[in-house]
Amino acid sequence: MAIKHVSVIGAGAVGASTALSLRRAGFEVTLIERGEPGMGTSFGNAGYLSTSGVVPTATPGILWQVPGLLMDPLGPLTIRWSYLPKMLPWLWKFVRASTPARAEEISKALAALLAHGHDCYRELLGDADFEEIAPHRGILYVYETDKAFDGSKWSNDLRARRGVKWDYVPREQIKQLEPSLAPIFRHAIHIPNMRHLKDPLRLTRTLAAKFAEAGGEILRAEVTCIEREASGAPAVVTSVGRRGTDAAVIAGGAWSLSLARQAGIDVPLDTERGYHATIKHPNVAPRMPVSSGDHHFGASPMEIGLRLAGTDELGGLDAPPNWERARKLLGHGARMFEGLDTAGADFWMGFRPSMPDSLPVIGPVPGNDRVYLAFGHGHLGVTFGAVTARLITDMIAGREPLVDPAPYRADRF
Ligand SMILES: Cc1cc2nc3c(=O)[nH]c(=O)nc-3n(C[C@H](O)[C@H](O)[C@H](O)COP(=O)(O)OP(=O)(O)OC[C@H]3O[C@@H](n4cnc5c(N)ncnc54)[C@H](O)[C@@H]3O)c2cc1C
Structure with missing residues (x-):
């Protein structure tokens, strides 16, 4: 079954970037957020769009x-x-x-993402907004x-x-x-x-606004459960009802664990x-x-x-x-x-x-290529928002990923 519709759960820097990137690639996309876009951890960080974050936390x-x-x-x-x-x-x-x-x-795997961090934002935001x-x-x-x-x-x-x-x-x-x-x-x-952000909230709000302008749907709801239909496609159970979808992306930041477990993978x-x-x-x-x-x-x-x-x-x-x-x-x-x-x-x-190894989780749930994981970005989640979006879009669209995704796979522990 071809993927036409994708549900992205969580509208932080990672989820909003991913929703916009998928929409631009031609998918129908619903971005599901229980609060306001950008009001999670992406609200209050230091705003560094890092190029130097190649140093893991565990040295x-x-x-x-x-x-x-x-x-x-x-x-x-x-x-x-x-x-x-x-x-x-x-x-x-x-x-x-x-x-x-x-x-x-780990440092090499961080560097591989950092190498594209700025360019991927430039692509999503456009030159003028990025600058x-x-x-x-x-x-x-x-x-x-x-x-x-x-x-x-x-x-x-x-x-x-x-x-x-x-x-x-x-x-x-x-x-x-x-x-x-x-x-x-x-x-x-x-x-x-x-580079650094003049206001991190403005980044996520701009991404969400561009997503809405591009025809994306923003649903204000809490996702309580991800189920699997007989066809293998996921269904997303929310506080405002159950919705079928062709693929789901879990981008709920620090709150992603229970949804990942429901989708079949336990991650630290x-x-x-x-x-x-x-x-x-x-x-x-x-x-x-x-x-x-x-x-x-x-x-x-x-x-x-x-x-x-x-x-x-x-x-x-x-x-x-x-x-x-x-x-x-x-x-x-x-x-x-x-x-x-x-x-x-x-x-x-x-x-x-x-994540304990300072690397995010980016990619499908092992054995379930209809649910993708995009969380665990630790100290660099704002920096990695757009490059994560690009990797997830490449994978869902069946394109060669911009960066080898192996170091970020969910079952690496
Ligand atoms: C003090 C501090 C300084 C930092 N400085 C930097 C920095 O300079 N540079 C940098 O790159 N990073 C920095 N970071 C890290 C960065 O802020 C995070 O890694 C990043 O914001 C994570 O983005 P996210 O989109 O994954 O999560 P979030 O921004 O938390 O977004 C997740 C969203 O998902 C929603 N959600 C969760 N579960 C559900 C559900 N079940 N249903 C519906 N919605 C749901 C939440 O409401 C939230 O809006 C810093 C962090 C802190 C705390």
């Missing part, structure tokens, strides 16, 4: 660093101890992904201490091995490159080929919760995003204000936010920028959809 030696990091409840990485038993299998796979050989393989939504200004990684800089050596060498261009910026030149910074940084790395998807503080009138105007190598957060100049975003909290989907983590970002920001006015910041928490 060699992480096993020895993690216990120390976890001890500080307001540090860059923490765990809700009540969630530890549930997360142990994920953590075990995380540690296994951190061997030098596996980290190198407007995601300006090209580069990024600066700054280090207050020699220890933090020395600790980044492995990551920076890995970037060089993957062909990511970066330049070392000595202390005396840092302020020339980014005048808004306080004079506390001893080292910096400049990565010129980076969990969440790394992150926070932001967005300051509407910060009184400073950085030229480009700045990332702290000491405190592991990013500061992104956006049209909606200055966003300080980051931190990693292992705590599942249900625990309430710890707003102290967001408030702490304000302190780090005030140290980074001279004269930062932190008054009136908005706080937010979001759920990175994370």
